[in-house]
Amino acid sequence: MSTMLAYALLGLGIVIIAALAWYAWSLKNEVRRREGVIRDEERRARENGLENLGLVASALLQRQVDVTEGCWRLKVLFEIIDPALLERREFRVFAEVYEQTRHLHTHQARQELTPKERFAEDKQRLAVEEANRDDVLAAAQAALDFQARYPDSLN
DSSP states (O other): OOHHHHHHHHHHHHHHHHHHHHHHHHHHHHHHHHHHHHHHHHHHHHHHHHHHHHHHHHHHHTTSSOHHHHHHHHHHHHHHHOGGGGGSTTTHHHHHHHHHHTTSOOHHHHHTSOHHHHHHHHHHHHHHHHHHHHHHHHHHHHHHHHHHHOSSTTO
């Protein structure tokens, strides 16, 4: 192998290594940027969830929404804020009511039920609501207390 060929191959190798290093560096920066965007969006979602938590809990306590709807909405908000919160004793009832009523039809599917089927589902829903009303209202108050104590803890 001639010296000139060896230098040419060495130069080519250095160029390839430099190009790959630059590409790896740019990929690393892009990953960092995307992780930052994801963290910002998750933080905003938690902040919005915390704000809405107070609105839904208040509406539930003021009986502006029924127990089932309030539980469904609060369960979703707690899942956004931190799913582990639903494992707390004071908030567990939201997930329990959801599990007991999740088979019930909503929106268009409910409209498509016969009046007899709708009545049967309403009867089931009302039974679940009656059995859990006191616990749900206590949990809604606990959610308001949680929201009041931790408005800045998610930043």
